Amino acid sequence: MQYSHSKLIINLKNIKNNLNIIKKFSKNTICPVIKANAYGLGDVEIAKFLIKNKCKDFWVANISEALKINKNISNINIYVANGLNKNEEKIFFQNKFIPVLNTYEQFQKWTNYLIQKKLPNKLVIQVDTGMCRSGMQHEDILKVYNERSIIRKFKEVIILTHLASADEKKSQYNVVQKNRFLKIQSMFNYPNCKFSLAASGGIFLGKDYHFDMVRPGIALYGGKLFFNKQLKNVVSLVSPIIQINRLKKGETAGYNQSYKAKRNIVTATIPLGYADGVKIKISNIGYVFYKDIKLPMIGRISMDLMIVDVTKVKNKIKIGDHLEVFGKNLNLDGFARVSQTSPYDIITSVSERCERVYLN
Template structure:
């Protein structure tokens, strides 16, 4: 990652409200505890905490009381371990060939995605003469990672395959949790319950961000929110219950006056229908402002909305500011691309994607400012 410039030199600033992340985590945790059961709440930090910075997010959430963290890759786990040494960290992508010694030494817990990984991790426990935490991942319908139904049956019928391991968690992942009426949710729940019943004594987890809102049946012992922590709406079609976390502002570099029927940007994908003013703003697809937002995206300049015109280029976008007051559109002023006026979900709708991609695409060139960092 490139070094972050001093704030006064930055052409674009990504602000992350860690107070909002913490408030979102507490809100989700309390939803799980609403029925009076001892449900715990983890945090998913994969993809650098969905693009917002795994280290500061992990530190703040650990200070809030979060003790369970999930990452996708082992190197993500190493980075989290460096800032929260006492956390429990699970690597969702599992146990790579030849990596068992590293996982033991780094204190990482693999999600065991097939019986081969179960055997390898058991051998590591025997070799190191210590019980090792194990997470058994059951595929209940996603058809990605996880034990098949047949493998799960073999494991349930032969618990000796886990000898030497401490069964820390049984988990699965929901296919369609953001659509409560989809019957696959209940089908997966039933399959998971059957497996859990055959593995007595082990904590269980199936609820992702949207899964938490499917109700208490899905909460089990540990909930695993990711996107909701960072302000993405876990209940599409309804009011977002989460606090907004990220805001992105970029500097206006130049304001140009152009004639009618003048092309702007690569290939002149947009032409002015009238004499126009164009603001050139310091953000582009190299910063994660997606090319799909060309001729679709919008920015907010001093409470005035302006449309992106022409193609998004590597470092720049162009915005039609003809109808905005000249006093607010000037070189050096900032435009808001993500924030209170335009959430990641709303930006995603214009780009024909989802809020996950908007956040995880955010690039390394921004100056990053954190509100409420753990002391």
């Protein structure tokens, strides 16, 4: 089957490199983000690898993701970012998941539940310092502060927030959010309270942003390499040639005749399309690589297929050869730029029918 479907190749050695770079920057707790199937790389496989590299705290988005991890891995801390929603207390408690409390109502429900169970162990509260997406806003923070006697009952309380512009090192909004968070830190200056501000971008803004826990995601997986020159690309997307055709001058390729040959050319078809995460907007703009030779995508990207002009290598190429869509020659960031989107969008959109292959 290796000649009939595309592959997302994941270099575990480079993930380890990126993890070690983050460890050099922050000596505090590292809580890798493995939500969205570890950004498309495979959450269980990536979590197991990170556990081997001494990680024990992990961040997911919702309870379904937490249950999948918990089914395959035990004895780790799983933080659920989207919080405690209706009638979920029992499932969180039974599985020892840690909900990130984003509203005062969630705080009330969960603390009451844990105190009734006589297990006030770990509590995690998200505060909004300017993202206006999730987390307690000012009024809710004051309500929690007024119930600080409850806070003191827990062995550990983590208070966190999320930066809105961490990938813009010169953005003053980072400073604004950090200063707002420092005020909240001063309110909850108790021995059992810890604090977390930085995800991937925030880690590289400096130690002032690290606090007690950092939450790396895209930097681990080889995106936004401009954060630090020692970070390495992790993923490569390759696809095999399943057909070779000849297109005469004046003939068209693909839907709606968006490409018209200006000369006689040789084309190759690969089984990769917008259902696999390659955006339609890259049609007639993008390119792939045969070894290190750049070859243009032609015609409109189909759901399952893509056409490539392989005239440059027509005497070398054959059915079964693999073409690189991104990886060694064009990293994830570069492919995202060509696709006019973000590396997050690209990597999380790679479909499940692309086989995950783990190297090293």
